[in-house]
Amino acid sequence: MNTQPKKFLIFYILDILKRCTDEDHRLSQKQIGEILEREYEMKADRKSIRRNLLDLIDLGYDVGCSQSVRVKPDGEEEVLLTDWYLNQEFTNSELRILIDGLLFSKHIPYRQCRELVEKLEGLSSQHFRARVRHIAALPQNRPDNRQLFYTIDMLDEAMEKGRQVSFHYCHAGMDHQLRPQMNEQRNPKEYVVNPYQLVAANGRYYLIANTEPHFNVSHYRVDRISDICLLETPVKDPRQVQGLEQGLDLSQHMAEHPYLFAGESVRATFRAKKHLLNDLEDWFGPAANYFHETESALDVTVKVNQEAMFYWALQYAPFVEVLEPAALRQRVGRALREAAEKYETEVSHDIH
Known part of the structure; x- marks a missing residue:
């Protein structure tokens, strides 16, 4: 065996710690060696494994272990390091809250939500993934606007650069599909909008904006926006918008608009x-x-x-x-x- 170059040893040990350990699930140097041989076709003695584990600590990785002291026959004390694990960046409860937040949302399409859940699961060890297998039952009765994340990126860029956007705004049909609202010529109606803020409310993302050529506040469901384009024209000063004369007080605005309807x-x-x-x-x-x-x-x-x-x-x-x-x-x-x-x-x- 031993077909893998020794220089990869530290990376393989780090991968094992990421996948197989957390504070409640630890591995001895012997167990790490067995996984190296079984999964990576690499043999390493316990001293090499210990040395690489200590190197990971020196490199700044949050590797933990148990320490004990053994007295040798000559009376000299020796520090034993056992039960190695990696402190994961997120605790299991933190990851669970993030995943539940995705599941509670109503605007993220099924496929993208599933991918995000899997990425979050990958931020912890395999033991966490085993505890959340019920998430596989994620219902597929979600919208199918696959432009959602692109739309969010465009809106973020527009607000950062202070520029207008144009888009089509969709409504659901009896076949459960989203279709753009039409103008009098039966073509998709184009909205030119001054974007000011993205907010999460009632399990969905909304855009707080102003629609040209009007001067009142508008709210748009982000998951219903399609074909968004970043324009070169600057946004309207929000102080010219009715209700935003003193700027956007987000907490007050949300309290006044529990359903994010437009109007007085x-x-x-x-x-x-x-x-x-x-x-x-x-x-x-x-x-x-x-x-x-x-x-x-x-x-x-x-x-x-x-x-x-x-x-x-x-x-x-x-x-x-x-x-x-x-x-x-x-x-x-x-x-x-x-x-x-x-x-x-x-x-x-x-x-x-």
């Missing part, structure tokens, strides 16, 4: 059951002002996008009553009455 923000007041407090904190956080607390309810005032507040109030209708503004209260009431009427009507037996 209003000062809304609603009455909510107290058991919704956790939900209120999740949606609005410190932007919510609580008052008029009773044993079972409290009033809430928050500055919020009017369209978003309408749909949020419908979502929590059994536990929330919109008080102001009056127009929004009337709109929610009208929508709830129309919905109730639908459920009071018998369903047609022609449904298949």
Whole structure:
């Protein structure tokens, strides 16, 4: 055997430590030697293995081991180094959080999500991969916009250089495929956009921007953008955009736009059951002002996008009553009455 050059020994030992060890799974010099012979066709004695392990430490690799002291027959003490392992760059729990973040996302296509999960798995030892085999059950009911990462790169470059972008914006059809929105000539409509910020909300990436030739804030689902192009024209000064006159306060903007709809923000007041407090904190956080607390309810005032507040109030209708503004209260009431009427009507037996 021993067909591999000795100069490769340190690289093979490092590869073994990366693949096979962590703080909970260690290898002796004998075990490392057995793997070298079995998988790399290289024989090495324990002294050579120990020397290369110490060289890895000198080179800055975070290699750990157990130390013990043995007294020789002549009375001299000898330090024994055993149970070698590599401290992985990420702990298993950190990797699990990163992988779960991918699984919770709704915008990354299946194939790319699967590849990213596998890359993250590769940042730890084989023992971690064995613990997360259930991830193979990743559902394939994800969008198929394979331009997603290219789109993100282009948007990052555009924002860094302060330039506009153009793109097509897609909508899903009844066949579950994304198709660009059409203009009056039945050609894909081209959007020219001033990009300001990428944000993650509700499990998806959104672009906060302004669309030419308008002067209001727009929000675009990044996974629905296709055929993006970086333009030479500079972005519009955000201070010229309604709602961004003082710059983009991201935390405030997200609190005002829980669903990232475009349009005007209003000062809304609603009455909510107290058991919704956790939900209120999740949606609005410190932007919510609580008052008029009773044993079972409290009033809430928050500055919020009017369209978003309408749909949020419908979502929590059994536990929330919109008080102001009056127009929004009337709109929610009208929508709830129309919905109730639908459920009071018998369903047609022609449904298949």
